[in-house]
Amino acid sequence: MEIVTFAVNEAICIGAIGFDAVKQIALARIERRPARLDLAAYPHLPKMDVKTTRAADYAALVPQTSQELAA
Template identity: 75%
Template sequence: MFVSNPLHDLAMIETKPNALDQAAARQGWDLPEAFQHLRHLLEARMGNRGNCEFIQVLRLMEAMPKDDVAPAVTQAIRLGAIGFDAVKLIALARLERRPPRLDLAAYPHLPRTIVRTTVAAAYTVLVPAAAA
C-alpha cells in the first residue's frame, strides 16, 4: 500500500510551481477553505508568482502544525496582508504567544493611516454654546 504525504512533494513542486494542481500527493489533501482563498488572492495579485508564494505558505506546515498555519492564513486574509511573509509572521507570533508585528512597507497597496495626537480644545465643539 502506498501512502503519500503532500508535504514531502512540496520542495520538488516548488521548482515547478505550475505542477501544483497535478501533483498526485495534493489530491485529497484536506486543507481549510482559507488556503484556496489565499491562493486565489495571491494569483490575482501576483500572477504566476502567486503560485510560488502559495507553495511557500504550504511549506510552513513542514515546520509547524497545520493548526497554527491555518489560523494565520485566515488572519492574513482578514488583515489584507496577502503573502507568505505575513502568514509566516502571524504563525510564528501564534507559536510564541505574542501579537504579530507586520512591516507594512512590504504591502504598499494597503491604505496608510495617520493618527494624530488629540488636542483637548477640539472637544469644545461638543459643548453647547450656552454651557460654555
C-alpha cells in the same frame, strides 16, 4: 497544521495576504506574542487593492458559452 490554517485565515481577514505575513502570524502564535506586521518601514512597496473574484469574471477564460455547448 492548525497554526498555519489560523495564520492564513488571519492574514486574509486583515488583508495581508502573502507568505511573509502568514509566516509572521504563525510565528507570533507559536511564541504567544502579537504579530509585527507594520509596513511603515517599507514605503516603497505599492499598496495593493485586491477585490473578490466574481463568478462572471471566469466567463472571459472560457472560449465557449454554455449555449454553444448545448447545440
